Amino acid sequence: DVKVTQSSRYLVKRTGEKVFLECVQDMDHENMFWYRQDPGLGLRLIYFSYDVKMKEKGDIPEGYSVSREKKERFSLILESASTNQTSMYLCASSSGTLYEQYFGPGTRLTVT
Amino acid sequence: ELKVEQNPLFLSMQEGKNYTIYCNYSTTSDRLYWYRQDPGKSLESLFVLLSNGAVKQEGRLMASLDTKARLSTLHITAAVHDLSATYFCAVDHYNTDKLIFGTGTRLQVFP
Numbered sequence: 001d002v003k004v005t006q007s008s009r010y011l012v013k014r015t016g017e018k019v020f021l022e023c024v025q026d027m028d029h030e031n032m033f034w035y036r037q038d039p040g041l042g043l044r045l046i047y048f049s050y051d052v053k054m055k056e057k058g059d060i061p062e063g064y065s066v067s068r069e070k071k072e073r074f075s076l077i078l079e080s081a082s083t084n085q086t087s088m089y090l091c092a093s094s095s096g097t098l099y100e101q102y103f104g105p106g107t108r109l110t111v112t
Numbered sequence: 113e114l115k116v117e118q119n120p121l122f123l124s125m126q127e128g129k130n131y132t133i134y135c136n137y138s139t140t141s142d143r144l145y146w147y148r149q150d151p152g153k154s155l156e157s158l159f160v161l162l163s164n165g166a167v168k169q170e171g172r173l174m175a176s177l178d179t180k181a182r183l184s185t186l187h188i189t190a191a192v193h194d195l196s197a198t199y200f201c202a203v204d205h206y207n208t209d210k211l212i213f214g215t216g217t218r219l220q221v222f223p
Contacts, residue, residue: 030169043155043200043213050209058210090154098162099209100145101202103155 003027004104006091012110019078021107023091031094032074033101034058034066036087041092049074081111114139118214122143125191125221133217135201144184145211146175148197149205155200159186161179191221 007022023032033048035058045058047066055066063085067075074093078085088108092101115138125131141173143162147155161177161184168175172195174187184201198218202211208222 033210040215042215045210048210092155094209096209098160099143099204100157100160101211101212102157103147106154 004091004093004102006089006104006107008107009105009111010025010108012021012112013078014079014112015082017078017081017111019081019109019111021078021089021091021109023074023076024072025074025093025102026072027095027102028071029091029093029102030071030097031099031101032068033092033094034074034076035090036060036065037090037106038087043101045091046076062069081109083111084107086111114141114203114205114212116201116212116214118199118201118217120217121215123217123219125188125219127192127221127223128190130190131188133186133199133201133219134190135186135203135214137182137184137203138211139206140179140182141203141206142179144177146184146186147200147202149200149216150197153157156197162186188219191219193221193223195219196221 004025016066049068058082065077091104092103146158160161164179166177198216198217202213
């Protein structure tokens, strides 16, 4: 079974802090994704990566950056957290065949 | 721009009844996915539909895909409380690896 793990289930940070969200998958998937989920807005893609050191912007990249130094790990970075980045963050991975995405458990981030 | 619309957004149904959730999308795509999300939890993959006419069934849920009509349905047969969750459809974005998600259908099954 594919397993996608995220470093924290719940996180509380202060405005202006630098925040790192880590995601690790164990199935050698090429593709990894970061989404945020907000009530009434569904899932919105922040960034995705097709391969190590490759990244592409999704629909809402502003205020975020990413890093993929190893195939199994994809990090989301909030350079200076703001209250409007309070959200549920979901990481996913997929392979280049079915493209079915497997999701991690999510990180509920609160910025105060 | 690819858009994915689900309806209804909310569905409250009695146990034992049947109902269908609809997923419409705006441009050509041959791949459609259904996911389930329980409150406070992440998304769980239910079905992968990869061609026109594809039909998949698992327990009381059956999903189908009509690529010509750009429509997928998720049919619920004899609903039970355990099916209460939010259901999302997602469409492959122009045969890239990106998925565009619908807004979700929140299903509540009551006795």
